[in-house]
Structures are given as C-alpha cells and as structure tokens.
Amino acid sequence: MTDSPTPRLVLWDIDRTLLSVGPVSRELYERAFAAVTGRRLTAVADMAGRTELAITTETLRLNGVAVTPHLLTRFYAALGRAAEELRPRMAEVGRALPGARAAVDALDRLGVAQTVVTGNIRELAVAKLAAFDLDARLDLDTGGYGDHSGDRAELVRWAVARTGDRHGTVVAPSTVVVVGDTPHDVRGAHDAGARAVGVATGRSDRAALLAAGADGVLDDLGDTAAFTALLSAVAAAPSHG
Structure with missing residues (x-):
C-alpha cells in the first residue's frame, strides 16, 4: 500500500454510490x-x-x-x-453511476487499497459489481458484508482488519475513508474511527449528508479530479476526537 497523502484504504458502499439496479x-x-x-x-x-x-x-x-x-x-x-x-x-435495467468506474480506476493507479462496506451479502455484491464491470479493482475478499452484522461500524472494522491481514500490516482507521450515499454510511465510518465522504446520488441530499457529519460531500463521482482531491483533503485533515 502507498505512503502518499491519499487514504491507505477506501471502503465503497455499492447501491446508489457506485451503481443502481432499480427495480x-x-x-x-x-x-x-x-x-x-x-x-x-x-x-x-x-x-x-x-x-x-x-x-x-x-x-x-x-x-x-x-x-x-x-x-x-x-x-x-x-x-x-x-x-x-x-x-x-x-x-x-440498471447502470453504473456517473464517474464510478473512473473513480475506482483512479484510486487503483494511486495504489490505494479498495474494497466494499455494503449492506449486501457477498453474493449480491459480486453480482451487482460484475454486471457493470466494477469488480476488477476491488479486493472483495476483504469486504464487510451485510450478513455479518446489522451495525455498519462493525462492517467497517471488519474490512479494515481484513485488509491489514491481507497486506501484513495494521491499517489505522484514521487512514480509511468510507464513500457512501446515506447518513448510515457516514455514521458507520465515524463510529469505527474512519473518515466519510458522501455522494448525493441516493435519496440523501448534500445537506443531509453534511448534517450527518460527512467530512466532505460531492454531488456525484463525475469529476474524478475533484473526487481524488477531496479524498486527499479528508485524509490529511485532523482526526475526529
């Protein structure tokens, strides 16, 4: 993993963050x-x-x-x-959301470890990501999945620990950023000591994500440069508490 000012690990929510499968x-x-x-x-x-x-x-x-x-x-x-x-x-009937694939690819080029923290069970997560060719850059073996716990913070902790084991190191939660579209994603990240970037591509608008305490918010992932710059700024900011 990289020692750059970007996060060491990005944990992606899936539904309405990277993609939508509609009905x-x-x-x-x-x-x-x-x-x-x-x-x-x-x-x-x-x-x-x-x-x-x-x-x-x-x-x-x-x-x-x-x-x-x-x-x-x-x-x-x-x-x-x-x-x-x-x-x-x-x-x-579904679609990858604007900029999703470019954002994942950009982090891969920067050497940032990536996996998912999702409400989906693993089989659902894999099927959805594969349907839109979003799975290749994500280490799905280290993800946190929705049958593991009802508490999203536990899923974040699980993914952080498994990523550390994978790379033979300890990943500090403060070097981890969760990217998601709901206040649940934000609270789960912060409860586990990680940072949170909100994307207003779901039912929660910018105001709701900021009110939940998001460290940064984007309307969507369409501007890859803006996304990676925000991640760097969030990763470099002082830790909560």
Missing part, C-alpha cells in the same frame, strides 16, 4: 422469499443504507414469518441464487 432490488427479495416460504412477498423493508441482516429480518416479520438463524441462512442462500439469475436483468 431488481425488490425482485431479488421476491424470488428469495418465494423460494424459502412458498408464498408471495407483500412488503419489503426500507433498504436505504441498511444491512441485509436488518432488511431480511424486518421483511420476514412484515410478512408474518418468524425469524430464526436457520431461516436467515436459507434466505441468504436464496438471495445468492437470485442474484446470479438476475445478473443479466441488472445490466439491462
């Missing part, structure tokens, strides 16, 4: 729910900024299904199968 998000749950329960899905929990553990648990309860560890395991497996089946549809 496929609900379709994945419809398929998994039918496969596991034999019933039609009638309600889905709010997904914005939340982990798969939280979304799945609430969705099952909203549909009158008792939640058990065994059922969650089966549901995650069904989600994984649905993700692979629906990957062509993701590419058809």
